[in-house]
Amino acid sequence: MSSDKRNWEEFMEGIWRQNPVFVMVLGMCPTLAVTVSAINALSMGLATFFVLVCSCALVSLLRKQIPKEVRIATYIVIIATFVTVVDYLIQAISLKLYEALGAFIQLIVVNCIILGRAEAHASKHPPLAAMINAAGMGIGFTIGLLALGVVREILGAGTLFGVALFGAHFQPWVIMVLPPGGFFVLGAWLLLFAALERRKQRRRAEQLEVAQHG
Numbered sequence: 001m002s003s004d005k006r007n008w009e010e011f012m013e014g015i016w017r018q019n020p021v022f023v024m025v026l027g028m029c030p031t032l033a034v035t036v037s038a039i040n041a042l043s044m045g046l047a048t049f050f051v052l053v054c055s056c057a058l059v060s061l062l063r064k065q066i067p068k069e070v071r072i073a074t075y076i077v078i079i080a081t082f083v084t085v086v087d088y089l090i091q092a093i094s095l096k097l098y099e100a101l102g103a104f105i106q107l108i109v110v111n112c113i114i115l116g117r118a119e120a121h122a123s124k125h126p127p128l129a130a131m132i133n134a135a136g137m138g139i140g141f142t143i144g145l146l147a148l149g150v151v152r153e154i155l156g157a158g159t160l161f162g163v164a165l166f167g168a169h170f171q172p173w174v175i176m177v178l179p180p181g182g183f184f185v186l187g188a189w190l191l192l193f194a195a196l197e198r199r200k201q202r203r204r205a206e207q208l209e210v211a212q213h214g
Contacts, residue, residue: 007132014137020113021144021186022193027113030104031145032182038161040100041149043143047090047105051082052114052138055130056122060130063123075118076109083108113141151185152176 020026030048035041059066066074087105090098098105108114117137122130143149153159156176158166175181 007129008074010133011130011136014133014135015143016138016140017191018114019140020137020145021141021147022189024113025190026077026116027111028186029107031148032179032186034101034104035145035148035152035158035182035185036156036177037100037153038146038149039097040111041145042142043090043097044104045099045138047086047101048108048114048141049135049138050086051079051108052117052141054082055079055114055131056117056134057127059118059122060125060127068132071123072115072119075115076181079114079118098099099207136152147181147189148185151188152181156181 014020018024019030026104027048030044034044034078055075058078059075062074062078086108086182090101090105096153117130117134121133125133150160153176155173158170158172173181178184
């Protein structure tokens with residue numbers, strides 16, 4: 001397999017085949033808590049993307065120097081460093097956004113997606129491959145957050161990125177901006193992806209049966 005094809009597959013793994021939200025069902029705390037609006041979802045996704053890519057790149061660079069006995073503690077220190085950078089950046093850009101995201105910015109440190117990528121992939125691969133894999137996971141996580149945030153904001157507030165869509169007579173579904181709304185929307189997306197996967201498997205089975213009897 002060529003290096004370009006391998007890198008492409010590594011990148012697409014996190015976006016589709018191993019999407020951290022819809023397939024691996026990881027990082028559910030920020031997924032359910034901050035997706036009351038599309039801008040919050042996008043901001044958290046980009047913050048996680050930045051920390052994920054930078055942390056995996058540094059872990060990969062230092063993978064031969066980090067003693068195995070303290071590797072997890074070292075990974076957490078590396079992740080926490082980049083989380084601190086993101087924390088100050090968001091404060092500098094928008095205090096309103098910073099207050100909306102709340103403690104979930106700091107909780108990126110213990111996001112199992114980031115620590116899992118550092119341990120399972122970055123610590124075993126060179127920097128470029130680690131960054132490509134991390135970028136795919138980060139984009140996949142951002143897509144997952146946006147999928148929830150867009151639906152919840154449209155139904156719960158009648159807006160998208162703060163822009164009104166339906167006029168003054170729209171009656172918002174208040175439950176969508178409450179915690180139960182996050183579970184409802186996540187469940188609906190998971191149901192959709194499960195149905196698509198079953199359909200894909202059924203088509204493969206039908207094609208295999210036709211090939212065997214053809």
